[in-house]
Amino acid sequence: MSTRRQFLKSLGTTFALGCLSSELQATILRHPSIKAIEGSWFEFQHHSLIEGKYWNPALAAFTAEQWDKKIKEIADTGIRYLVLLNTAIRDKTFYPSKLLPKHQLECEDPLETVLSAADKYNIKFFVSNGFYGDWTKSAFLMQDKQVEKLRLQAMNEIAEKYSHHKSFYGWYYPNETGIRGHYDDFFINYVNVSSQEAVKLIPHAKTLIAPYGTRNVTPDEKYVRQLEQLNVDYIAYQDEIGVEKTNVEESAAFFENLHNLHKKAARSKLWADVEVFKFEGKVYQSALLPAPAKRVIEQVKAISPYVEKIFIYQYIGLMNKAESPVFAGVPESVSLYEGLMKNHFLKK
Incomplete structure (x- = not known):
């Protein structure tokens, strides 16, 4: 029996929210393989207006x-990283x-504001270097030289304005690649x-x-070589549960393959991007809603x-503390927050 199967068998495959025995809670807390949630994506406005309709106005x-x-x-909540x-x-x-006009939001400089707050509350930010150009055309954005020039100019401007913040921990490259067995060469160039x-x-x-196409990775020497070529510290693969490309029962095997590949390459660290949403209607064509906490817990258990x-x-829009004075999202976001806090997947 594989290590993965032994692990899942020892924990049981499912458990009911709010009905965990003290014994099972203790098992979760002391099992060294189950990890708490340490980071979340973050945004000022969701890029897809359809998906973000329940929190963009707030x-x-x-x-x-x-x-x-x-x-x-x-x-x-214990989250220490924001992307x-x-x-x-x-x-x-x-x-x-000086490069582009600014969104007219109530807050004059949201980036300065959140980095200043993160300085106070011990949060580390990965700051994005996108989207400069049409975000829906990611392959074009990664290859077009004029877009590249603007992106690098923006990085220089952002570093000059904000790198003094202790919370400015690093950079996030948001143009995503869909892995089709291996990475596209232009993606490796974009990253490097x-x-x-x-x-x-x-x-x-x-x-x-944070690439997608996790289930499509070909676990061979070519993929290892590509990992060796990628000049990046962390790769947080999307688990693709929320976008309905993968189910929880499959995800552990995909991340087990990735673990072995990253171990061989011995370069970038393997992280996970766990999708805590579901769609209100059709995938990519409707609003995002919080997933049930029970499903998210199983996602984390499987790949930990x-x-x-x-x-x-992400936290923004999909999770809120009850009675939060800065509520953004639907009421069900409180249930996700409370389910993860109660069962120690978020912790102080």
């Missing part, structure tokens, strides 16, 4: 004081820029060009990517033995 109206409270609310999805979208930035600029600007900064850290997509 975020647009947040004042600087409210953003500070939201960062504190997140920090109070800013984008610093620009639809040809406007989320900070005062970005990292080359990143190290010039902030030598100590870490770097992160194989990854260094668990991140989620």
Whole structure:
């Protein structure tokens, strides 16, 4: 019996929310392979207007004081890393820029505000270097030289304005690649060009990517070589449960393969991007809603033995503390928050 099967057998495959015995709770707490959620993606506005319809209006109206409270609310869960999805979208930035016009939000400089709050509450931010150009055309954005020039200029501008913050931990490259057995060569180039600029600007900064197509990885020597070529510190693969490409029962095997591949390559650390959402209707064509906490717990349990850290997509819009003064999302977001806190998948 494989290690994975022994692990799942020892825990049981499912358990009911709110009905966990003290014995099972203790098993979860003391089992070294089950990890707490340490990080989350973060945004000022969701890139897809359809998907973000239940929280985009609230975020647009947040004042600087409210953003500070939201960062504190997140920090109070034990989350210590936030990944800013984008610093620009639809040809406007989320900070005062000389390169593009700025989104007109209630908060004058959201990026300054959240980094200042993160300084206070001990949060580490990965700051995005996108989306400069049409976010729906990721392959084009990664290959077009004019877009590349704008992206690198934005990195320079952002570093000049904000790298003094202790919370500016690293960079996130948001243009995603869909793995089809292996990485596209242009994706490797996009990552490496970005990292080359990143190290010039902030030598100590870490770097992160989050590819999809996790189930399609071909576990061979070519993939290992590509991992060796990728100049990036952390790769947080999407588990693709929320987008309905994979089910929980399959995901452990995919991450077990990735664990073995990353061990051979001995370069970037293997993290996970756990999708804590479901769609209100058709996938990619309807609003995002919080997934049941029971499903998310099973997602985390399945892949924990194989990854260094668990991140989620995402706290903003999909999770809220009850009676939060900075509520953004649907009422069901409280259930997800409480389910993960109660069962120690978030912890102080």
